[in-house]
Amino acid sequence: MKSGKAREVMRAYQRGRSAFSQKITCGCCGRKLDCDYWKMGLKGQKEKYKVWVCRGCSFHRLLDDEFREAVAGVLGREDYEPRFVKEVAGVTAYEDRFEFHFTDGEVAEWQRK
Numbered sequence: 001m002k003s004g005k006a007r008e009v010m011r012a013y014q015r016g017r018s019a020f021s022q023k024i025t026c027g028c029c030g031r032k033l034d035c036d037y038w039k040m041g042l043k044g045q046k047e048k049y050k051v052w053v054c055r056g057c058s059f060h061r062l063l064d065d066e067f068r069e070a071v072a073g074v075l076g077r078e079d080y081e082p083r084f085v086k087e088v089a090g091v092t093a094y095e096d097r098f099e100f101h102f103t104d105g106e107v108a109e110w111q112r113k
Helices: 064-075 080-087
Strands: 024-026 034-040 047-053 088-093 097-102 107-111
Touching (some): 064 097, 080 088
16 A cells, blocks of 8 residues: 555455356356346436356346355355355256255255246
């Protein structure tokens, strides 16, 4: 910094990434979903939401909150992000469900609302 002080920023993940990055696959075309932001609401009152989108097909945006709810439902309510990194090999997102593929070979489904 200009004042001569050093500042360290400690992040668990790189900027723009999370525990879910590169682990969510589109059920329609097989591409990885990218993290993005989307503004929803009435004109002048739009709010910014984190979403997961497929750049290869017309898969609907997946709200990050809905995906986190699914992960918490499958893995348990507390401390699910570190468990997701260790235990989940990948997730396939379909229009009606998520398929969680675990590193030990198990598969679990979570029905979307």
